[in-house]
Amino acid sequence: MRKKLDRRKKYTRKVLKESLIALLADDKPISAVTVKEICERADINRSTFYMHFSDPYDLLDHIESEIIEDMVAHLSHYRFTIEEESLKMTQKLLEYIAENRFLFQTLLVKNKDPAFEKRLMEVARRFMMSTVYHMNEADSRYLSTFVVSGAIHVIKDWLENDMDLPPEKMAALINRFANHGMSRLY
Structure with missing residues (x-):
């Protein structure tokens, strides 16, 4: 059970990172990136985002x-x-x-x-x-x-x-x- 959670946590962090990088690659400055945008792109709930990071700058x-x-x-x-x-x-x-x-x-x-x-x-x-x-x-x-x-x-x-x-x-x-x-x- 522990390995499954670790794998899920790694996957969640991976897709959140990829989503932020993709937004930045679209010439969007970090100051304009919202948690909502990151979560929509990652297909992750906002509450899940906040379990890992405090804001886009933290990510x-x-x-x-x-x-x-x-x-x-x-x-x-x-x-x-x-x-x-x-x-x-x-x-x-x-x-x-x-x-x-x-x-x-x-x-x-x-x-x-x-x-x-x-x-x-x-x-x-x-x-x-x-x-x-x-x-x-x-x-x-x-x-x-x-x-x-x-x-x-x-x-x-x-x-x-x-x-x-x-x-x-x-x-x-x-x-x-x-x-x-x-x-x-x-």
């Missing part, structure tokens, strides 16, 4: 937190002490984004959620700062902010252009820009 926060947790777990498998491994990590990150294309296009490009973008930046900065050696903390923080914000905007552009380059090529570009700046663009 969105839950979705974003799951993505961040999943990404951290995904990236934790890699070490970034040498440039080749950094390239592999960037490629794996872009592959993850490609696999979850609809979510990232919705949250980063269509919905332009600054909170989600900031959370992504914090994850990337944390991984990057752990590899910057021989630099004081302030310089390391500013360098990682500079590099990561540029990389996120490149990724957003890549998503807006329907991922016109494969993840491997995008990873090579981002790493080349980060490691060599404008000194070795070509």
